[in-house]
Amino acid sequence: MPAAIVLVSCEVGKEDSVADELCQMQGVESVAIVYGVYDLVVKLSAETLEGLEGLIIKKLRTLSGIRATVTLMVSRECAI
Numbered sequence: 001m002p003a004a005i006v007l008v009s010c011e012v013g014k015e016d017s018v019a020d021e022l023c024q025m026q027g028v029e030s031v032a033i034v035y036g037v038y039d040l041v042v043k044l045s046a047e048t049l050e051g052l053e054g055l056i057i058k059k060l061r062t063l064s065g066i067r068a069t070v071t072l073m074v075s076r077e078c079a080i
Contacts, residue, residue, distance in 0.1 A: 001045050001046070001047065002045065002046055002047075002048065002049045002051075002052045002073075002074075003029075003043065003044065003045040003052070003073075003074040003077065004043075004044050004045075004052060004056065004071050004072060004073050004074060005041060005042070005043055005044075005071075005072045005074065006040075006041075006042040006043075006044060006056065006060060006069050006070070006071050006072070007037075007038040007040075007041060007042075007069065007070040007071075007072070008038060008039055008040035008041075008042060008060075008066055008068075008069050009037075009038055009039055009066070009067045009068040009069070010039040010040065010065050010066060010067060011065050011066075011067050014064075014065030014066075015033055015039045015040065016033070017065055018039075018040065018063060018065040018066060019031045019033055019040055021063055022040070022042055022060070022063070025055075025059060025060070027044050027045060027046050027051070027052070027055045027059075028042060028043070028044055029043040029044065029045055030042070030043045031043075038070070042060070044056065044060070056069075056071055
């Protein structure tokens with residue numbers, strides 16, 4: 001199953017509202033509000049690579065309050 005981790009920069013003061021919206025989105029596995037260069041770390045997955053791309057490009061990146069994103073495609077993952 002294709003997965004990605006997206007680092008999100010939000011507009012000032014929009015971190016909580018963006019995180020809340022992301023938590024309701026299908027395909028979002030987790031959302032962490034963090035301190036540092038980025039405001040959120042979001043883990044996504046979809047049934048297909050095309051579905052994952054659509055989730056990132058058409059849904060996540062178009063949310064109000066998101067200033068910029070960096071997408072890291074997961075190549076392999078191990079459960080701890």
